[in-house]
Amino acid sequence: MQIQSIKTKIVRTVGVAGAGTGTGNKRAAEQSCLSLLEACDALAKFVQLQARILKLGLQNNPLVLTKFAAVSSDLDAVDYASSFVFSSDADYRLYDAFLFNTVIRAYAQTGDLKEKALALYNAMVGYGVSPNKFTYPFVLKACAGLGRLSLGQTVHGSAVKFGFDDDAHVRNTMIHMYCCCGGGVEYARSLFDEMPKRDSVSWSAMIGGYVRLGLSTEAVELFRKMQIAGARPDEITMVSVLSACTDLGALELGKWVESYIEREGIQKNVELCNALIDMFAKCGDVEKAMKLFRNMSRKTIVSWTSVTVGLAMHGRGSEAVSLFEEMIRNGTAPDNVAFIGLLSACSHSGLVEKGKGYFSSMTKEYQIVPKIEHYGCMVDMLCRAGLVNEAMAFVRKMSIEPNPVILRTLVSACRAHGELKLGESISKSLISNEPMHESNYVLLSNIYAKMSLWEKKTKIRQIMDKKGMRKTPGSTMIELNNEIYEFVAGDKSLKQYKEVYEMVDEIAREMKRAGYVPSTTEVLLDIDEEDKEDALNRHSEKLAIAFALLYTPPGTPIRIVKNLRVCSDCHSATKFISRIYSREIVVRDRNRFHLFKDGLCSCKDFW
DNA sequence: CTAGGGTTAG
Numbered sequence: 317m318q319i320q321s322i323k324t325k326i327v328r329t330v331g332v333a334g335a336g337t338g339t340g341n342k343r344a345a346e347q348s349c350l351s352l353l354e355a356c357d358a359l360a361k362f363v364q365l366q367a368r369i370l371k372l373g374l375q376n377n378p379l380v381l382t383k384f385a386a387v388s389s390d391l392d393a394v395d396y397a398s399s400f401v402f403s404s405d406a407d408y409r410l411y412d413a414f415l416f417n418t419v420i421r422a423y424a425q426t427g428d429l430k431e432k433a434l435a436l437y438n439a440m441v442g443y444g445v446s447p448n449k450f451t452y453p454f455v456l457k458a459c460a461g462l463g464r465l466s467l468g469q470t471v472h473g474s475a476v477k478f479g480f481d482d483d484a485h486v487r488n489t490m491i492h493m494y495c496c497c498g499g500g501v502e503y504a505r506s507l508f509d510e511m512p513k514r515d516s517v518s519w520s521a522m523i524g525g526y527v528r529l530g531l532s533t534e535a536v537e538l539f540r541k542m543q544i545a546g547a548r549p550d551e552i553t554m555v556s557v558l559s560a561c562t563d564l565g566a567l568e569l570g571k572w573v574e575s576y577i578e579r580e581g582i583q584k585n586v587e588l589c590n591a592l593i594d595m596f597a598k599c600g601d602v603e604k605a606m607k608l609f610r611n612m613s614r615k616t617i618v619s620w621t622s623v624t625v626g627l628a629m630h631g632r633g634s635e636a637v638s639l640f641e642e643m644i645r646n647g648t649a650p651d652n653v654a655f656i657g658l659l660s661a662c663s664h665s666g667l668v669e670k671g672k673g674y675f676s677s678m679t680k681e682y683q684i685v686p687k688i689e690h691y692g693c694m695v696d697m698l699c700r701a702g703l704v705n706e707a708m709a710f711v712r713k714m715s716i717e718p719n720p721v722i723l724r725t726l727v728s729a730c731r732a733h734g735e736l737k738l739g740e741s742i743s744k745s746l747i748s749n750e751p752m753h754e755s756n757y758v759l760l761s762n763i764y765a766k767m768s769l770w771e772k773k774t775k776i777r778q779i780m781d782k783k784g785m786r787k788t789p790g791s792t793m794i795e796l797n798n799e800i801y802e803f804v805a806g807d808k809s810l811k812q813y814k815e816v817y818e819m820v821d822e823i824a825r826e827m828k829r830a831g832y833v834p835s836t837t838e839v840l841l842d843i844d845e846e847d848k849e850d851a852l853n854r855h856s857e858k859l860a861i862a863f864a865l866l867y868t869p870p871g872t873p874i875r876i877v878k879n880l881r882v883c884s885d886c887h888s889a890t891k892f893i894s895r896i897y898s899r900e901i902v903v904r905d906r907n908r909f910h911l912f913k914d915g916l917c918s919c920k921d922f923w
Numbered sequence: 924c925t926a927g928g929g930t931t932a933g
Contacts (some may be wrong), residue, residue, distance in 0.1 A: 386924075417924055453925040488926045520927040527928095555928040587929045594930070621930040656931045663932080692932035721933055728933090755933095881933090907933065 345372045349380050366396055375400050376407055382415040385422060391429070394422040398436060408443040413451055416440040420454045430458040434467060441474070449480045453489040460489075465497035488517045495525025516550050524556040532560035533800075536569065549580075551588045558591040565877030565904045567599035568795045590618045597626025600875055600902045600909060617648055624657040630909045631919050633665020652684050659693035664908060666922060668701045688719055695722050699729035700922070708738075720750055727759045731766055739763045754785050792856040793877040794864055801863065803856040812866070819862035820853050827892045835885045857886045857903070865897055873900040881906045881923075891915050 349372060365384070374380045385397035398419050400406060416436055423433035437455045440447065447455075452475045459468035472490060475481040481490070487507065494504035508514070508522045519542045526535035539557045542549060549557070554577055561570035574592060577584065584592075589612050596605035602623075609615070609623045620643040627636040640658045644650065650658070655678045662671030675694055678684045691714050698707035707726060711718050718726075723746055730739030743760040750756055757780050764773040780787075791804045801810070810816060834852050852858075857878060864874040882890075882905050894901050895915035903910040911918035 382924090414924065421924065448925095450925045457926075483925085485926045490926090492927060515926095517927045522927090524927060550927095552928045559929080590929045616929085618930040623930095625930065651930095653931045660932060687932090689932040694932090696933065725933055 342373075346374060346377055346380060349374055349377075350383050376405075376410060378410045378412060378415050381411075382418050385415070385418045391422065391426065394419055398423075398432070401436070401439065408445070411440075411443065411445060413440070413445055413448045416445060417448070417450050417454060420451065420458070424454045424458040424461075430461045433458040434462070434464070437471070446478060447474060447480075448478075449483045449486060452480055452483075452486045456486075456489040456493040460493040460496035463497050465494075465500055468493045468497055468500075484513070484515060484517075487511060488515075488521050491518060492521040492525065495521065495528065501525060501529060501531070514545070514547060516548060516553055519547055519549065520553040520556060523553060523560075527556050527560050527563065530563065532563040535560040536564070536566075549582070551583050551585055554582055555588055555591045558588075558595045562591075562595045562598045564800065565599050565793060565875075566795055566800060567596075567601060567875060568798065569800075570595045570599050572798075586612070586614055586616055586619065590616070590622055593619060593626070594622045597622060598629065598904070600904060602626050602630050602632070615648075617643075617651055617654060620648060621654045621657050624654065624661060628657060628661030628664050629907070630911070631664055631922075633661045633667050636661035636665075637667065637670060650678075650682060650684075652687060652690070655682075655684060656689050656693060659690060659697070663693050663697035663700060664923075666701060668697055668703070671697045686715075688716055688722070691716065691718070692722050692725070696725050699725055702729075702733055704729045704733045704735050720746055720753070720756075724755060724759060727763070731759070731763050736763055736767050740767075752783065752785065754780070754787055757785070758787065788880065790856050790878065790880045790883075792860040792879075794860045794875070796864070796867060801860070803859040803863070805856050805859075806854045807856065807859060810863070812863070815866060816859055816862050819866050820858055823858070823862060823865070823893060823896075824853055826896050827889060830892055830896055832889060832892045835888065852885055855883065855886055857882065858889065861890065861893060861901065865893075865899070871898060873902060875902045875904075877904040879906065882910060887917065887921070887923075891917055 349369060369375055369380060369384070381397045381400055385394045397415075401408075401411060401415070401419065416439075420433045420436050420440075423429045423436065433454065437447075437451070437458075440451075452471065455471050456468060459465075459471060468490075472481070472493075475486055475490070480486050491504045491508050494500035494507065504522065504525055508518060511518060519538070523535045523538050523542070526532070526538065535556065539549070539553070539560075542553070554573065557573055558570065561567075561573060573595075576582075577588070582588070589608060593605045593608050596602070596608065605623055605626050609619060612619060620639070624636045624639050624643075627633070627639065636658065640650065640654065640661075643654070655674070658674055659671055662668070662674065671694065675686070675690065678690070679686060691711075694710060695707050695718075698704075698710060704726070707729060711722065711726065723742055727739045727743050727746070730736065730742070740760065740763050743756065743763060746753075746756040747760065757776050761773050761776045764770070764776065789804050791802055793800060793802050795801075803810075807813070857876065860876045861874060864876070868874065882903055887910070890901055890903065890910070890912045892915065893899070894912035901912040903912065905923070908919065908923060910923070
């Protein structure tokens with residue numbers, strides 16, 4: 317069919333090119349070679365062409381090389397072109413910005429060849445070839461991908477020198493670059509603010525930059541400014557805004573964004589739908605996420621994975637498993653990310669045998685080489701099930717070295733299941749490898765607490781103080797009347813703090829009457845015991861719940877978002893509160909959801 | 924020949 321006709325065209329062109337050499341007519345040969353390359357686009361087969369270019373002596377011809385690099389996503393062709401640019405007999409006076417741009421673009425777009433793009437840029441500058449306005453976006457994108465701030469700044473300087481820094485594309489990519497390189501956001505923001513005219517790409521670059529850095533509040537704020545400025549967001553802007561909502565766990569805001577998308581008639585492409593699904597699932601409304609998913613006309617592996625992960629987070633492991641099976645029946649092959657979602661679903665729901673089965677089918681049937689994340693899921697799964705020895709054996713058998721994440725999982729399982737000596741020794745090696753990682757110390761300190769070695773425990777605290785390390789304070793977020801409130805333990809910054817503290821005390825009395833016993837013995841992963849003893853009742857979570865009980869209508873569900881894992885005392889207290897005050901309480905943890913209802917939690921105390 | 928976006932273990 318079409319391929320056939322292209323082949324014919326090529327054969328015919330090759331004939332002409334050959335004729336060109338025969339008569340010694342370089343010009344004709346060049347022309348023929350160019351049309352030949354044009355025709356080759358669809359076939360992407362360059363091997364014969366390489367030979368022909370050499371035979372015709374066109375390897376140094378910039379037009380031919382440019383074309384060669386441009387016609388295909390085939391990196392072999394690009395490598396071939398760049399090899400001539402770098403070859404010792406290269407006549408760089410022949411090469412222009414266009415040739416470099418073409419090759420740089422190809423490298424900048426790939427996952428791991430961005431270094432080559434930068435090398436070509438350096439070569440270009442070294443040859444004295446002036447970049448043009450197309451060069452900068454390519455190069456800056458590569459700098460962004462690699463986090464190369466200082467090179468990015470040099471490139472910026474060059475753009476200024478040649479007068480291209482006011483070009484909208486260049487400026488937007490510059491913002492993107494500064495956002496992607498550590499320490500550059502503020503500068504990006506100043507570039508953004510100084511722009512005389514901002515288009516939707518500028519706004520998206522800046523908002524997306526904030527989101528990537530975890531500055532979701534700033535992202536949302538900037539989106540508000542965008543509306544005030546009257547700029548029209550597109551679907552790409554909205555993806556970033558939604559992912560800010562996801563990060564914050566701000567369901568109300570997310571819902572508002574959804575209605576905004578509808579109202580403004582922003583095109584809901586697959587990526588935007590995926591972002592919506594992810595937002596609803598991670599903000600606590602899996603049902604809605606499922607509904608959106610079911611209504612999507614075209615689904616990608618990302619859509620399937622997002623719902624699977626969503627179900628997993630809500631402890632609905634067996635549904636996640638069926639969805640995964642449905643995906644396969646539908647003809648979508650799982651990739652390594654889909655398996656991470658699936659395995660973590662098994663892990664969170666205690667489906668140990670299923671998880672083991674999938675892990676082996678992943679490697680055998682799908683030939684996916686397990687990554688550290690897959691091993692991590694397996695270790696976590698075994699540890700949660702209390703199979704610490706099996707987990708240890710599994711880690712020894714792994715084909716990759718366990719990373720600190722896996723070792724910390726083991727340590728906390730050791731603590732929970734009484735393997736204290738083992739936990740202590742792993743913990744110590746963790747500390748010597750990562751002396752500035754706070755949770756390594758907290759884990760060891762918790763082990764000493766369990767061993768009743770109070771002096772050693774105190775000593776750890778002193779070491780941390782000496783190193784100037786501070787634990788991440790626990791905080792809890794809640795949305796109320798379009799406001800986001802954030803509580804930290806012992807917080808008194810809120811206007812109504814007196815009422816809230818009175819309410820906390822009242823709740824404590826009611827809970828005691830109902831049989832609640834404060835538990836200061838069980839400590840979870842990142843939480844230090846002393847803080848619990850100090851202020852169990854002042855935990856940010858309890859403050860937020862008290863606030864919600866005070867200021868939301870009776871009977872309405874309460875949704876809160878924690879930045880750490882919920883501690884076991886708060887967990888049992890929240891169960892009591894849900895029953896005493898007849899409220900559904902949805903808590904989003906650092907890694908999953910808890911739905912408290914009638915004195916029980918959806919996680920079945922397994923988390 | 925140019926820019927901004929989506930799923931990932933604890």
